[in-house]
Amino acid sequence: MQIYKVGGAVRDRLLGKPVTDIDWVVVGATTEEMLAKGYRPVGADFPVFLHPKSGEEYALARTERKNGRGYGGFIFHASPDVTLEEDLIRRDLTINAMAEDDQQNLTDPYHGQQDLEARLLRHVSPAFAEDPLRVLRVARFAARYAELGFTVAPETLKLMHQLSESGELEALTPERSWKEIARALMEEQPQVFIEVLRECGALKVLMPEVDALFGVPQPEAHHPEIDTGVHTLSVLEQAARHKQPLTVRWACLLHDLGKGLTPEKEWPRHIAHEHKGLKLIKAVNERFKAPKDCQELALLVGKYHTHGHRALELKPSTLLELLQSFDVYRRPQRFEEFIAACEMDARGRKGLEQRSYPQADYLRGAATAARSIAVQPLLEKGFKGPELGEAIKGERLKALKAYKDQA
Structure with a gap:
C-alpha cells in the first residue's frame, strides 16, 4: 500500500499558496485492507474512505470509463492493480494531475x-x-x-x-x-x-x-x-x-x-x-x-x-x-x-x-x-388591526418626509 497526496494540495504548495483541503490516493490496496486499518467508507459510486483520526479523504486509485451522459455517466474501476499514473490521467488539468509522497517527491507524468x-x-x-x-x-x-x-x-x-x-x-x-x-x-x-x-x-x-x-x-x-x-x-x-x-x-x-x-x-x-x-x-x-x-x-x-x-x-x-x-x-x-x-x-x-x-x-x-417609529404609542391610542397598520405607515411617511427635508 502506497499513499500519495494528490491534486490541489500539490498544485497550491508548488504555487506557494495556502493549502486548505488535502486529497489522498491509495495505490495497491483493497477495500478490505482499508476497513481493517480503521478507515470509514463514504460515497456510493467509488471507494473513498475517511481517515480514522484526521477525517481526511483517502480514495483507492481508480480508472473510469464513460457509459452515459453528463457528470455522473461513468463506470469506475478500483483495484490494487491500478497504478498512480492511471489514476492521475483521469483528472481534468495537468496542474491537478500531480502527486507527492510523504517525502514530497513529485510524480508528474503529464507535465x-x-x-x-x-x-x-x-x-x-x-x-x-x-x-x-x-x-x-x-x-x-x-x-x-x-x-x-x-x-x-x-x-x-x-x-x-x-x-x-x-x-x-x-x-x-x-x-x-x-x-x-x-x-x-x-x-x-x-x-x-x-x-x-x-x-x-x-x-x-x-x-x-x-x-x-x-x-x-x-x-x-x-x-x-x-x-x-x-x-x-x-x-x-x-x-x-x-x-x-x-x-x-x-x-x-x-x-x-x-x-x-x-x-x-x-x-x-x-x-x-x-x-x-x-x-x-x-x-x-x-x-x-x-x-x-x-x-x-x-x-x-x-x-x-x-x-x-x-x-x-x-x-x-x-x-x-x-x-x-x-x-x-x-x-x-x-x-x-x-x-x-x-x-x-x-x-x-x-x-x-x-x-x-x-x-x-x-x-x-x-x-x-x-x-424609529414606535408601535406602542399607537396601540395606546386605540389603533388595532388594519387601522394600526395604516397608522404605522402614516407615521413612517412623516418620518421620511422629515428625513428628506433635513438631508
Whole structure:
C-alpha cells in the first residue's frame, strides 16, 4: 500500500499558496485492507474512505470509463492493480494531475509543473471531453488564478467549445452546476469565469440571458463602457474587489438582464428594463436552483436598482414603498445587500470606479428613520388591526418626509 497526496494540495504548495483541503490516493490496496486499518467508507459510486483520526479523504486509485451522459455517466474501476499514473490521467488539468509522497517527491507524468510555470490550464487527456462539468471547472480555475497570469491552453479551449456544442452541458444537474457557479463567483476575479464560458460557447448554453447582453449598447453619458455585457463583467469585478457575499455577486450578474430584451430600434435606451428583466432573472434562478436568499436578492435588485441610483430624488412615499418591499424592519441585512449591489452597479462603469455613492448612506438613513417609529404609542391610542397598520405607515411617511427635508 502506497499513499500519495494528490491534486490541489500539490498544485497550491508548488504555487506557494495556502493549502486548505488535502486529497489522498491509495495505490495497491483493497477495500478490505482499508476497513481493517480503521478507515470509514463514504460515497456510493467509488471507494473513498475517511481517515480514522484526521477525517481526511483517502480514495483507492481508480480508472473510469464513460457509459452515459453528463457528470455522473461513468463506470469506475478500483483495484490494487491500478497504478498512480492511471489514476492521475483521469483528472481534468495537468496542474491537478500531480502527486507527492510523504517525502514530497513529485510524480508528474503529464507535465503539470511545466504548465504551472507556463501559467497554462491544459487538459490531461482527450478523456477531458467526457465530463461536461469540466467546462465550468476550468473556467473557475481561470477565475481563481487569473491574478497569477494563468490562461486556458488553446487546445483545451477547443475541447471546451466542442463540449459546449455537443449538448452535454444540458445533462448537468442544477445542483452540480450551481456548486461550480457559486464557487467561481466567490473567486478573486469572477468576471474571468464568465469571460471563459463565453469564449468557449458555454455561456449561451448555460445562461443565454447573460450572453445576450454582449453587444447591446447603453447611453454613453451614463455608461462610458457602452456595452451592457462589458458593464456586467465590471460590476462583478467590483463586487469581488469589495469582498461582497455570494448573494450580492449573484444579483450583480443578473441585474441588467432586461436590457437584452430591448428591441434594437430603441437602443441605446432601455425603458422599463427593470420590469422586463424579472422573468429572465426568475428563469435563471430556477434553472440552477439558486439558494432562496440569492434568488430573492437578485429579483429585488433587478426590480429596484434604478430606485437605488435615484434615491436622493425619490418622493417620501416612493421611498417608503421601497423600504416596505425589502421588509427592512425584520430583514435589515437584505436591504444592506441591496445597497451594496447598487453601489457595485454604479462603480462598474469605465472611469467611474472610484466615484462616491452618496445614495448608500442616504438609503441607510431612510431605513433608520422608518424603523424609529414606535408601535406602542399607537396601540395606546386605540389603533388595532388594519387601522394600526395604516397608522404605522402614516407615521413612517412623516418620518421620511422629515428625513428628506433635513438631508
